[in-house]
Amino acid sequence: MTAFTYRGGTLCADNVALSAIAEQVGTPCYVYSAKRLRENYQNFCAPLASLSPLICYAVKACPNIAVIRTLAECGAGADVTSAGELERALAAGIKPEKIIFSGVGKTRDEIAAALKANIHQINVESISELRVISEVAHSLNITAPIALRVNPDVVANTHHKIATGEMGTKFGIDSTQLPEAMSLTRSLPALDLKGFHVHIGSHLFDYENFRDAYTKLADMVRYWREQGFDLTRLDLGGGVGITYDGQTQAPFADYASVVLGTVGNLGCAIAFEPGRFLVGDAGVLIARVVHDKQGEQKRFLIIDAGMNDLVRPAMYDARHSIMPVKENTTEAKAADVVGPVCETSDMFGEDYLLSGVGSGDLVAIMQAGAYAAAMASTYNGRALVPEVLVDGGSFRIIRRRISVKEQMEWETL
Numbered sequence: 427m428t429a430f431t432y433r434g435g436t437l438c439a440d441n442v443a444l445s446a447i448a449e450q451v452g453t454p455c456y457v458y459s460a461k462r463l464r465e466n467y468q469n470f471c472a473p474l475a476s477l478s479p480l481i482c483y484a485v486k487a488c489p490n491i492a493v494i495r496t497l498a499e500c501g502a503g504a505d506v507t508s509a510g511e512l513e514r515a516l517a518a519g520i521k522p523e524k525i526i527f528s529g530v531g532k533t534r535d536e537i538a539a540a541l542k543a544n545i546h547q548i549n550v551e552s553i554s555e556l557r558v559i560s561e562v563a564h565s566l567n568i569t570a571p572i573a574l575r576v577n578p579d580v581v582a583n584t585h586h587k588i589a590t591g592e593m594g595t596k597f598g599i600d601s602t603q604l605p606e607a608m609s610l611t612r613s614l615p616a617l618d619l620k621g622f623h624v625h626i627g628s629h630l631f632d633y634e635n636f637r638d639a640y641t642k643l644a645d646m647v648r649y650w651r652e653q654g655f656d657l658t659r660l661d662l663g664g665g666v667g668i669t670y671d672g673q674t675q676a677p678f679a680d681y682a683s684v685v686l687g688t689v690g691n692l693g694c695a696i697a698f699e700p701g702r703f704l705v706g707d708a709g710v711l712i713a714r715v716v717h718d719k720q721g722e723q724k725r726f727l728i729i730d731a732g733m734n735d736l737v738r739p740a741m742y743d744a745r746h747s748i749m750p751v752k753e754n755t756t757e758a759k760a761a762d763v764v765g766p767v768c769e770t771s772d773m774f775g776e777d778y779l780l781s782g783v784g785s786g787d788l789v790a791i792m793q794a795g796a797y798a799a800a801m802a803s804t805y806n807g808r809a810l811v812p813e814v815l816v817d818g819g820s821f822r823i824i825r826r827r828i829s830v831k832e833q834m835e836w837e838t839l
């Protein structure tokens with residue numbers, strides 16, 4: 427069940443009218459459903475329950491501390507990719523022992539921050555990083571719990587900008603370099619190798635890609651155990667896709683059976699790092715139509731949200747579904763939905779059918795919980811878009827709008 431449905435002719439988040447939020451907070455504005463966040467978390471856990479996994483929310487998908495807190499209250503840990511995200515996860519109340527630190531470019535300072543916070547695990551992406559972690563840990567007199575992120579060399583069926591599991595991408599340790607990395611974990615001081623990590627990409631809809639990666643991972647565990655390594659943990663990454671406009675996703679239970687069938691019997695503690703799955707469909711971006719422009723060849727609905735507020739269409743060729751906030755069943759005339767920013771790429775999509783929508787009306791851009799507000803900028807002299815959380819029949823602002831006047835206070839003449 428979606429969190430966003432019409433009630434009494436108005437699109438609501440749970441039972442709060444989006445029009446009421448728009449009136450109070452203004453547009454554009456992100457709205458998240460706490461109820462949906464919790465449901466998504468439960469839906470992820472349920473078919474994997476037999477593994478009692480550690481579920482580390484990939485904070486980069488939507489790093490608002492109120493969103494992290496909502497998932498933390500469900501029991502989630504965090505997967506962070508910078509010291510800034512680590513700070514956010516801790517501030518939101520996630521226990522350090524449930525935090526995993528991933529990413530190819532961790533600096534010495536970031537590694538030190540993670541070690542001092544006593545987090546669950548650092549995922550190591552290169553031999554260079556392995557040496558640095560060892561040095562930093564040694565100097566702090568701490569033993570670093572690590573997992574090696576391996577590059578399983580599988581082609582992930584997704585947008586090329588978010589495929590991360592192929593040889594030739596910057597991610598993970600290539601299989602040819604794994605023997606060197608494994609022996610370094612023994613010879614370098616202050617490292618405690620716990621296991622392996624894979625993350626082959628984001629928004630995957632073909633679970634066979636996961637089967638390939640996890641099968642290779644299981645083979646690696648068996649092989650390296652034979653060589654005398656005590657491997658007790660596997661981190662299976664994130665990447666499960668969701669349904670956007672016109673796309674379908676196989677049931678999540680199928681993903682769970684891939685997991686159980688490949689790595690379920692190794693006796694390893696299993697961790698996951700879902701991002702999009704937990705937050706993607708729990709958010710919408712509400713916007714108002716500024717102009718209904720009938721061009722010579724095309725009709726444009728120009729809205730007050732732009733690519734700076736939601737960059738996914740411009741960056742990943744994404745198409746989000748769009749719904750009128752006021753329900754209308756009359757026949758619609760197709761329109762391209764575009765933003766105000768001075769770039770042709772500032773376009774949400776072509777030929778939307780939005781009945782009853784014209785100048786002044788509100789629309790909701792759906793599935794805007796993941797990689798949406800997280801990637802918002804102030805490009806084109808625009809305010810930083812606010813965020814609202816709906817919970818238990820009411821809503822609250824969880825990030826206020828940051829005006830241009832305020833932004834200029836960050837600057838000096």
Ligand SMILES: *Cc1c(COP(=O)(O)O)cnc(C)c1O
Nearest residue numbers: 484528628629664665699701702
């Ligand atoms: C981005 C990322 C994730 C989350 O990916 P989703 O597709 O949002 O589930 C998980 N792990 C790592 C290492 C990532 O970089």
